[in-house]
Amino acid sequence: MSHRRFRLALGPMSEQWTGGLEYYRLLRAAFATLPEPERPVTGLISWDDAGDARRVGDLADELIVIPAGSSGLSLGRRALNRAGRSGLPVRAVSTTEKALRDWGADALFGTQVFPDAGPVPFVGWIPDFQYAHVPEAYSPEGAARVHDSSAAIALSADVLVMSSEAVKADLARLFPEAAAKARVVRFVSPMPDGIYDRDPAWVCDEYHLSDRFFYTPNQFWAHKNHHRVLEALQMEPAREAGVIVACSGNAHDSRNPTFFGELLAAIARAGMRDRLVMLGYVPRAHVLPLMRQSIALLQPSRFEGWNTGIEEAKSLGKSVLASDLPVHLEQDPPGGVYFRVDDPHDLSERLAAVWARGRSGPDNELEAHARASLSQRMQSFARVFLDAAREAASLARRR
Incomplete structure (x- = not known):
């Protein structure tokens, strides 16, 4: 008798949200490390099967096609009419529910209700509660929209996936009635084939860089703290060290x-363009060689x-200097060094x-450790996630 694999439906994902797309890819890569009987079948909900067909093999195994514009419309009107005449209660079934049933979904995962x-x-996913920590990044209306969306997910989900204990603590503070639903599932970043095959020094010529540099691959957003780095580089410890x-x-x-324009202007005014080097957007294939x-x-x-x-540095085998956020301490990269997040002099000293x-280029010891542990770490990520999804399915059966 063949073993039935768990079938996980994935909510639709906007092309504009790179973080969400990447999470689906991380999940898919983690599932691929499991033995075949453990590996779930994934299906991406789609209202545009032609447009989303290219996502099969990237984000999911299959598409779950729902006719465009029909989400939420009831089916079986004849049955309902018959029920009305007979006095028997019959629950309407939407086209979304029918599509999920026909596909055999055991659980639905996503960031929308x-x-x-x-x-x-x-299985609801709330990546973080950024709006509660950096409210200055949002308009009042924007913060309210994100809060309402988070509340809807928190209250509707059977189980909530949290990426860290730090996010779980925020959930308990903001939505205490949903705290018991939280399950911490820490994602792990895979490494592409061949990443260790080539000496990464080629990036120095490609980007006109010194062979020695720290690398910060962050979005240019205010809370990413680039201005604090600029302050630190102007202080004596980092300035004198070059x-x-x-x-x-x-x-x-x-x-x-x-x-971004204001940051560039501040760097120019400080005369630090050769010390805080702005590469702008670089191809994804260059990020890991730059890090390496x-x-x-x-x-x-x-x-x-x-x-x-x-997470990428942990999987690659590269040391980390990070702000002392609780979540960074929780991530615990091997040999990690931390500085006080709002103290530029402390950062300057650590830099x-x-x-x-430190030395530039590959760290043979860290890379050997990373390569030896990556498969087990990814399998653990996949299994903890699937435990949460199976728990949601079990809870739903008991409703």
Whole structure:
């Protein structure tokens, strides 16, 4: 008798939300490390099967097609009419619920509530509560919208996936009635094939960089703390040591569209363009070689839910200098060094100390450890996630 694999439906994902798309890819990569009987079948909900067909094999195994414009419409009107005549109660079944049932969904995972999914178990995902930590990044209306969306997920889900204990603590503070639903599932970043095959020093020529630099691959958003790095580089420890920091990322933030230009102007005024080097947006295939060539990943952020850059450094085998956020301490990169998040002098001292003892290029010891542990870490991520999804299915059956 063949074993039936768990079938996980994934909510639709906007092309504009790179973080959400990447999470689906991380899940898919983690599931692929499991033995075949444990590996779930994933299906991406789609209202545009032609447009989403290219996502099969990238985000999910299959598509779950729901006719466009029909979400929430009831089916079986004849049955309802017959029930009305006979006095028998019959529950309407939406096209969304029917599509999920026909596909055989054991659970539905996503960041939006599907009120028309019927009794299909819902595993909600709230990546973080950034709006509560950096409210200045949001308009009052924007913060209210994000809060309401988080509340809807928290109250509707059978189980909630939290990326860290830090996010789980925020949930308990903001939505205490949903705290018991939280399950911490820490994602793990995979490494692409061949990442260790080539000496990464080529990035120095490609980007006109010194062979020694710290690397910060953050979006250019205010809470990522680039201005604090600029302050630190101007202070004596880092200035005298000659520390260089290279930064890459998306320069556009719709919430603060002038930020990147203001940062460039501040760097120019300080005469630090050769010390805080702005690479702008770089191809994804260049991010890991840049990290591998660097002395260390520098993660100065004032807020994170579970930082992708630190996870990539752990999986790659690169040392980390990070702000002392609880979530960064929870991520616990091997040999991690921390600075007080709002103290530029402390950061300057740490930069100078790591610069003095660190070396650029591959760290053979850290890379060997990372390579040896990555498969087990990814399998653990996959299994903990699936435990949460199966728990949601079990709870729903008992409703």
